Amino acid sequence: MNKTDDILERLKGQQPSIDNPDELTEQIMAKLDSLPAKKESVLLPLVRTVLSLAAMWIIGFFIYLQFEGSAPLEAGNCMLSEVPRSGATLREVYKSRLCQECKKTISYTKIRSKLYENK
Amino acid sequence: MQTETDIIIKCKSGNKEAFREIVQRHQRLVFSLALKMLCDEEEAKDIVQETFIRVWQNIEDYDSKRPFVTWLYTIASRLCLDRLKQMKRILPLPTDERVLQSFASDSQKTLENREWAAIVRMLAEGLSPKQKLVFTLSQLEGLQSSEVEQITGLDAKQVKSNLYVARQTIRERLKHLSYE
Numbered sequence: 001m002n003k004t005d006d007i008l009e010r011l012k013g014q015q016p017s018i019d020n021p022d023e024l025t026e027q028i029m030a031k032l033d034s035l036p037a038k039k040e041s042v043l044l045p046l047v048r049t050v051l052s053l054a055a056m057w058i059i060g061f062f063i064y065l066q067f068e069g070s071a072p073l074e075a076g077n078c079m080l081s082e083v084p085r086s087g088a089t090l091r092e093v094y095k096s097r098l099c100q101e102c103k104k105t106i107s108y109t110k111i112r113s114k115l116y117e118n119k
Numbered sequence: 120m121q122t123e124t125d126i127i128i129k130c131k132s133g134n135k136e137a138f139r140e141i142v143q144r145h146q147r148l149v150f151s152l153a154l155k156m157l158c159d160e161e162e163a164k165d166i167v168q169e170t171f172i173r174v175w176q177n178i179e180d181y182d183s184k185r186p187f188v189t190w191l192y193t194i195a196s197r198l199c200l201d202r203l204k205q206m207k208r209i210l211p212l213p214t215d216e217r218v219l220q221s222f223a224s225d226s227q228k229t230l231e232n233r234e235w236a237a238i239v240r241m242l243a244e245g246l247s248p249k250q251k252l253v254f255t256l257s258q259l260e261g262l263q264s265s266e267v268e269q270i271t272g273l274d275a276k277q278v279k280s281n282l283y284v285a286r287q288t289i290r291e292r293l294k295h296l297s298y299e
Contacts, residue, residue, distance in 0.1 A: 003298045004286070004289060004293050007222070007293070008289075010222075010226065011258075011259055012258065012259060014229065015151050016151050016155075016232045016235045018146065018167075021143070021147065024150075024168075025143055027168060028167070028168050029139055029142070031168060032138070032172065035172070
């Protein structure tokens with residue numbers, strides 16, 4: 001064993017001691033008594049409740065939008081007129097175009113080409 | 120005699136007498152770490168007080184699956200590191216070398232607190248706070264590597280490398296002082 005290891009081993013075998021442990025304990029206990037009592041925060045549960053409600057509302061709204069958005073795509077659900085009448089406004093033409101798109105059957109090849117057209 | 124778990128359960132329900140028992144059992148351990156880290160007896164006593172106040176304030180967060188001593192060391196170590204940041208660099212005093220010399224030559228010597236401080240000042244000069252903490256916990260306090268990892272939050276590799284550097288620095292220092 002070299003000198004460094006010898007010194008370190010001997011140090012490990014010893015521990016410093018407190019000259020007056022009871023006095024230190026009393027000081028610690030006295031400090032505990034002088035500590036202010038813990039106050040339960042009112043704000044935190046309130047914020048937690050509001051945020052939970054907001055999160056629930058957002059999730060509910062998201063689910064609602066999902067159903068709402070998917071309904072016109074189903075064939076037969078479309079309530080729009082198929083052929084625009086003469087002198088129809090641009091809005092009516094656009095609506096009937098949407099209706100035609102809605103009722104059109106679509107092949108698997110087309111779906112596939114639409115899916116991959118941006119790749 | 121009550122087990123430590125029983126005492127801690129009582130502390131969690133706000134029993135101060137049970138907490139007094141905890142303080143009496145463990146204050147020496149915290150003092151030992153703090154003295155070796157800060158090399159000052161009064162600062163060390165201050166850390167002991169702060170540590171136990173933190174323990175009392177956070178006893179509800181203590182996870183009973185973890186050893187209590189490890190949790191206590193973790194709190195004390197953090198306080199010591201914070202205090203080291205606030206303190207000026209700890210430099211050896213001119214008389215410290217004589218203390219080391221007397222300890223090295225007398226294998227039966229029992230160290231007093233001021234002598235402990237002197238020896239650690241001499242040995243740990245130039246170590247970073249983290250290296251000093253790892254060295255103190257594993258070499259001077261004799262803790263297992265896994266315990267040091269839990270206390271410091273370092274992984275096994277980091278603990279090993281910090282300890283290696285600390286030991287090399289101390290070896291060089293002792294060589295410089297003609298002890299090697």
